[in-house]
Amino acid sequence: MESNGRYGPPATIEAICSTIQSLTDLEWSRIGKFAGEHLWGTDFQSPDALINETVSRFLAGSRTWPTGVAFLPCFCNAMKSIANGERGLIRHDYEFQVSDLVPPDIESDNARNDPVVGDASKVDSAESCVLREERRQAAAADLERLEDFFKNDDEVKWVLMGIEDGLSAADVQAISGMSKTIYETARTRLRRGRARLFRTGGMS
Amino acid sequence: MKKSKVDRSLLVMSALSAALADDVLSLSESELHHELREDKIDPAFTAAQLRCHALEQIAEFRRKRLQDARLSLGSQIDREKVVPPETAIVHQRICAMRALFVAKPRLSLAFREGRVQSDADWMSVWDNLLELGLVREDDGSID
Numbered sequence: 232m233e234s235n236g237r238y239g240p241p242a243t244i245e246a247i248c249s250t251i252q253s254l255t256d257l258e259w260s261r262i263g264k265f266a267g268e269h270l271w272g273t274d275f276q277s278p279d280a281l282i283n284e285t286v287s288r289f290l291a292g293s294r295t296w297p298t299g300v301a302f303l304p305c306f307c308n309a310m311k312s313i314a315n316g317e318r319g320l321i322r323h324d325y326e327f328q329v330s331d332l333v334p335p336d337i338e339s340d341n342a343r344n345d346p347v348v349g350d351a352s353k354v355d356s357a358e359s360c361v362l363r364e365e366r367r368q369a370a371a372a373d374l375e376r377l378e379d380f381f382k383n384d385d386e387v388k389w390v391l392m393g394i395e396d397g398l399s400a401a402d403v404q405a406i407s408g409m410s411k412t413i414y415e416t417a418r419t420r421l422r423r424g425r426a427r428l429f430r431t432g433g434m435s
Numbered sequence: 436m437k438k439s440k441v442d443r444s445l446l447v448m449s450a451l452s453a454a455l456a457d458d459v460l461s462l463s464e465s466e467l468h469h470e471l472r473e474d475k476i477d478p479a480f481t482a483a484q485l486r487c488h489a490l491e492q493i494a495e496f497r498r499k500r501l502q503d504a505r506l507s508l509g510s511q512i513d514r515e516k517v518v519p520p521e522t523a524i525v526h527q528r529i530c531a532m533r534a535l536f537v538a539k540p541r542l543s544l545a546f547r548e549g550r551v552q553s554d555a556d557w558m559s560v561w562d563n564l565l566e567l568g569l570v571r572e573d574d575g576s577i578d
Contacts, residue, residue, distance in 0.1 A: 260471055260482055
């Protein structure tokens, strides 16, 4: 990951090491909790595993810390990105646009890959297809479990709907008629309930 | 192609992870303390565990970096190392250095045992001269 100059030059590995060494107990607890929230759908068995992976990527230089931003959000952002990568970016696999069907222009550097045949480098193995299907099924079961858990909590249902549709907190509050405090309390309830249900938010 | 129900589940669950994790970042310190207390999590203990693993990784990274530096330095020295000259040539060169011993009265050469020296003796003298900077490594090359 290249650092954008806007956020300052990348920190040296030694600076990253000494910053990690100087993190406070509460900062570690926050990192652990953040990692826990991101475990769902990944192969990481514990927050610790995701944190270790992130540290190793920083040390290897595949992740950088632009010195213009605070370390903790930068580290958490890296964890988020790694977790998202682990979930497999499934959403792109079955969707293509009509324009993709235009015969590929082999003379052009911008030639699209045939969406039916696909890009040879991106052809999935049978094993990965099976794995992806398993993850889809697991996601469906988990969402059902979560919705069932909150079936009597209308406020949490609003929050869930807002997150699903990518709505802002203000929009959800406007649509649902919830006050800011009620919305925030419901959102906390959702987070805490989900963590207990899937044991994701806690730390070992 | 229309998204199936299972695809929707995956997207919602992923979006939930991202959104709720971001909420953790915006918790105030007192809110975070409160949640940790509620979950019966001791921040000092948790932090010690996470910190310990991270520090182990850092220590391992530094050890490896040091090893790599040593290896790299070693290979550099190996590249620059000149093949030691043959003993006969060394013997010849040292004998031809009488002028040097005359010019440097404080420099003398003596062998512990007799007049006949082994190849190892001559090579040892050659190494000493190299260390003193009185000959260069490539002085041993055949003319």
